[in-house]
Amino acid sequence: MATLALVTLAASAVTLTAAARPTATGVHLTGRTALAKVESSTVLIDRGTISGSPVGSGRITLVYTLHPDTGIASTKFTIVNTRGTVTGRARSRYVVTRLHLTFTGMGSLTGGTRGYAGIRGGPLEFDAIHSVTGRVEAGP
Secondary structure, rough: OOOEEEEEEEEEEEEEEEEEEEEEEEEEEEEEEEEEEEOOOEEEEEEEEEEEEEEEHHHHHHHEEEEOOEEEEEEEEEEEOOEEEEEEEEEEEEOOOOOOOEEEEEEEEEEEOHHOOOOEEEEEEEEEEEEOOOOOOOOO
């Protein structure tokens, strides 16, 4: 059974450093991912596509580490396209129901390569919905 997720990252501004001149730009990224691997009962890896500002479109990998005792998830994500790589982190509460695993929290962009060298920003709203039925779900 495939697990599908919709991932949304949004913030008011992010800093892109190009030739030592920082600029601020809005961030609004939406993606669609599927469970790629269950590393353990508390580590899940999703892969899929993402699009929006400031990266355009690309591939995203998310590594969720669940902390069942607190209901908190730590997530690292990587976005890759032809212009470079963007990395980030998120911390979110998660809720498990019979049909969904829902993450809601905050994140940040922590770095990048090539065209995204020096990218940093936050706080970002971080939302993800996983369907345990494999159905595509509406975004948060």
